[in-house]
Amino acid sequence: MSVVDLDLDQAETPTGRPVSASTNTHQTTVFAVPAGSDVAPEHRLRATVPWPQVLLVFGCAVSAYALMLVGYSYLAGLSGAVGFGICWYAVFLLMVYVTAREQEGRQAASDRVASVVVCTAALALLAPLVHIVGFVVIKGLPELRPGFFVHDLRTTAALSDRASGGAGHAIIGTLEQVGLAVLIVVPLGIVTAVFCNEVRGPLRRPVRMFVDTMSGVPSIVAGLFIYIVWVVGLNQHFSGFAASLALAILMLPSVARTAEEILRLVPSGLREASLALGASQAKTVWSVVLPTARGGLVTASVLGVARGVGETAPLLMTSFGNKVFNADPFSGAQASLPKFVWDYFQAPNQALVDRAWTATLVLVALVLMLFTLARVITNRAAPGRRRPRRKASS
Structure with a gap:
């Protein structure tokens, strides 16, 4: 069984016309079937990372941060991390929408903003877990040793050193x-x-x-x-x-x-x-x-x-x-x-x-x-x- 990878931008319809796509974000895999078989070829979409779009969103985030550093603190005279974060996020989404609309149109811009909101929400939920795990690793890893897993506190007093006893x-x-x-x-x-x-x-x-x-x-x-x-x-x-x-x-x-x-x-x-x-x-x-x-x-x-x-x-x-x-x-x-x-x-x-x-x-x-x-x-x-x-x- 042979596998042929086709780009959506290069695919053709049964009439011979190429299929238009705004961005090359997916690939389709066509599985060949023996001649004379009634089984239709199986098409599977494989998602690829749109690196130009990712870099564009990252650039919007950095630009919004630089703009807020100047406008929020110096021009508006405001302070506070919460207000700065809210204003930065609003400016960031606005920049994403404007840049996507100029390149791909209004509908694609709305989809891009929705994707950014979903991804940032997932990162916001993941950040506390990463912070907790990282903090525990930093605090607990220095004292982790093989004896910690096999010893108890039978001979460990209140003022014993760190190498004494275990759990x-x-x-x-x-x-x-x-x-x-x-x-x-x-x-x-x-x-x-x-x-x-x-x-x-x-x-x-x-x-x-x-x-x-x-x-x-x-x-x-x-x-x-x-x-x-x-x-x-x-x-x-x-x-x-x-x-x-x-x-x-x-x-x-x-x-x-x-x-x-x-x-x-x-x-x-x-x-x-x-x-x-x-x-x-x-x-x-x-x-x-x-x-x-x-x-x-x-x-x-x-x-x-x-x-x-x-x-x-x-x-x-x-x-x-x-x-x-x-x-x-x-x-x-x-x-x-x-x-x-x-x-x-x-x-x-x-x-x-x-x-x-x-x-x-x-x-x-x-x-x-x-x-x-x-x-x-x-x-x-x-x-x-x-x-x-x-x-x-x-």
Whole structure:
């Protein structure tokens, strides 16, 4: 199969006339088919970066900034970063519109302004995340060392140097608590999603409303509930398992709602075909619906883990914290990364504060890895991303 890349400016219509295009921003790929075949060639548009337009927009931004430096401060006599930013953005959009209108017309200018507004809004949303991650990396990276992942604070005093101790006990505690919460939440969340999406009954709407209500429960309320029922009521004391129960309450609505949305994407024709072949509804769900949606269900589980891994309030009243290793989540207080950060950010010793920043870096890296894993799983599970099977050579 040969592939021919054609520029839109050089493409021709069936009548032989060239197709006109204002800007060369896309390319089309034509897949050749064997002679005599009834299959029409497949055309796919591939977006390319319009670098002249990008440079033009960048020039408008720099020009607007230079103009505002002169006009806002010296001529108008105004001050303030917020007012300067608003005025600069207005002048910037005006320059983009004027330059695009002179080159491409009014309609293209309106589209260009809309594109610039959307792109700048995306950058504005991305800027706080980049700032937070960068700030945490700058603060926590200097104290990051191999011993930080394997040592605890057993022999670390308040005035010990920065090379003493680590957060290995907190990392182990977080992994165990989140792991137990996943074992509780994933089966319950998927079963709840199957019930809300596949079962037709009077209880479906109340269950869905209950799940939506649980998603708005504050984390401190979940921790207080487990403290009253499990720690005090059943006299089970502080433990990592109590923290897992509190985290499960917070993670369950996220997993259930996301899994339900994934199950809705399964084509109804698959269910109807399975039922038409004589399969029961339970067999259809188990053999058709769940395998089809397994990639999305894994993504829902990973997002639920990311929802609960950084919670601090429930851990204050359930796991309580510990300075030494405790690998048994069912017996005794257990440390965790959020509780570790909470404890040592308030310490008077700068070495302890630096350890808290390093633990924050580890926690942020863990959350980012979970979201990245969810994105990778989603992309691989998408139908358009599946690799075609190779045909056996005859």
